[in-house]
Amino acid sequence: MSSIIHLNDIRKSYFMGNQAIPVLKGINLDIYKNEYVALMGPSGSGKSTLMNILGCLDSPTSGSYILNGKDVSKMADNDLAEVRNKDIGFVFQQFNLLPRLNAAENVALPLVYAGVAKKERIERAMEVLATHRNLLEMVKNGTFREDLYYRVLGLPIHLPALRERENDVLIIAKHFMDNFCKENNLPRKNLSTEAKKKLMGHAFPGNVRELKSVIDLACVMAEEKEIEAEHLNVMSQNMMSDFMLKEATLKEFTIKFIQFYLDKYNYDVLKVARKLDVGKSTIYRMIQNKEVFVNKKFSFEASFMN
Numbered sequence: 170m171s172s173i174i175h176l177n178d179i180r181k182s183y184f185m186g187n188q189a190i191p192v193l194k195g196i197n198l199d200i201y202k203n204e205y206v207a208l209m210g211p212s213g214s215g216k217s218t219l220m221n222i223l224g225c226l227d228s229p230t231s232g233s234y235i236l237n238g239k240d241v242s243k244m245a246d247n248d249l250a251e252v253r254n255k256d257i258g259f260v261f262q263q264f265n266l267l268p269r270l271n272a273a274e275n276v277a278l279p280l281v282y283a284g285v286a287k288k289e290r291i292e293r294a295m296e297v298l299a300t301h302r303n304l305l306e307m308v309k310n311g312t313f314r315e316d317l318y319y320r321v322l323g324l325p326i327h328l329p330a331l332r333e334r335e336n337d338v339l340i341i342a343k344h345f346m347d348n349f350c351k352e353n354n355l356p357r358k359n360l361s362t363e364a365k366k367k368l369m370g371h372a373f374p375g376n377v378r379e380l381k382s383v384i385d386l387a388c389v390m391a392e393e394k395e396i397e398a399e400h401l402n403v404m405s406q407n408m409m410s411d412f413m414l415k416e417a418t419l420k421e422f423t424i425k426f427i428q429f430y431l432d433k434y435n436y437d438v439l440k441v442a443r444k445l446d447v448g449k450s451t452i453y454r455m456i457q458n459k460e461v462f463v464n465k466k467f468s469f470e471a472s473f474m475n
């Protein structure tokens with residue numbers, strides 16, 4: 170097995186005027202995949218100097234450093250910056266979060282330098298940050314690091330599910346209605362009394378996202394100003410709870426949802442992305458990873474034609 174980090178006779182001197190002060194005097198080190206390594210030594214022994222070289226923040230005076238198969242010891246600053254961006258993760262003692270950015274933007278920051286488009290950056294950061302799991306439980310059973318738990322915890326806010334906030338349903342529904350109509354240049358719409366009752370009576374297992382797709386669809390379906398109960402296409406309680414009882418992970422549910430809508434909308438990725446309010450790149454990634462399939466029928470028929 171080849172090492173991820175291979176140092177051969179690494180030397181580093183600092184110069185005070187013409188005077189070279191040797192700090193690292195021939196370091197040989199191999200670090201393999203999955204190894205955890207701590208650098209220890211008295212103050213001034215050169216730990217930070219070595220870490221700067223390992224992190225491609227500085228170059229050695231001589232010797233070679235092979236990182237993941239690439240010789241980085243003689244790379245120019247620009248190339249080192251690229252390696253730092255693509256191959257190295259830094260965790261700073263002080264966290265070094267940028268205060269003017271929110272949590273998702275901070276997490277997405279390395280993707281800015283990697284040239285990933287804004288929408289995809291935020292989506293990917295949100296995937297990392299969002300979890301429906303009970304982290305405290307995971308800490309208790311040893312599957313989530315306790316120190317990390319307190320770092321991500323910040324100020325926990327327990328937001329009750331929509332079904333526990335009946336009165337909010339109408340307020341949020343109105344917000345979605347207004348937004349949808351504005352974005353699509355439709356005249357503003359109202360909910361009829363029966364429509365309100367239907368919304369209040371529904372448990373919204375899919376939470377706010379479900380409410381949004383129900384409302385968006387209703388705005389299209391209702392030709393008049395008033396949205397009637399019949400325009401509200403809420404899923405039947407049993408069908409939904411059967412589905413939810415499967416106890417799949419959020420990812421497995423997502424795959425099922427996206428596949429369902431891809432089939433329904435004839436594999437029109439853009440339409441599915443709009444309907445479900447997810448980024449199209451997320452769907453394309455799932456297609457690429459073969460988590461969902463497009464044009465099942467087509468490829469089936471095509472295989473007969475060949």
Ligand SMILES: Nc1ncnc2c1ncn2[C@@H]1O[C@H](COP(=O)(O)OP(=O)(O)OP(=O)(O)O)[C@@H](O)[C@H]1O
Nearest residue numbers: 183184190192210211212213214215216217218219
């Ligand atoms: N930019 C520099 N110019 C000149 N000398 C330097 C420079 N940076 C570090 N040194 C010297 O190199 C030696 C190693 O310093 P380094 O910061 O790598 O030690 P360290 O092991 O990280 O120490 P500490 O535990 O205090 O952080 C020290 O003698 C320090 O004074």
Ligand SMILES: [Mg+2]
Nearest residue numbers: 213216217218
């Ligand atoms: Mg140091």
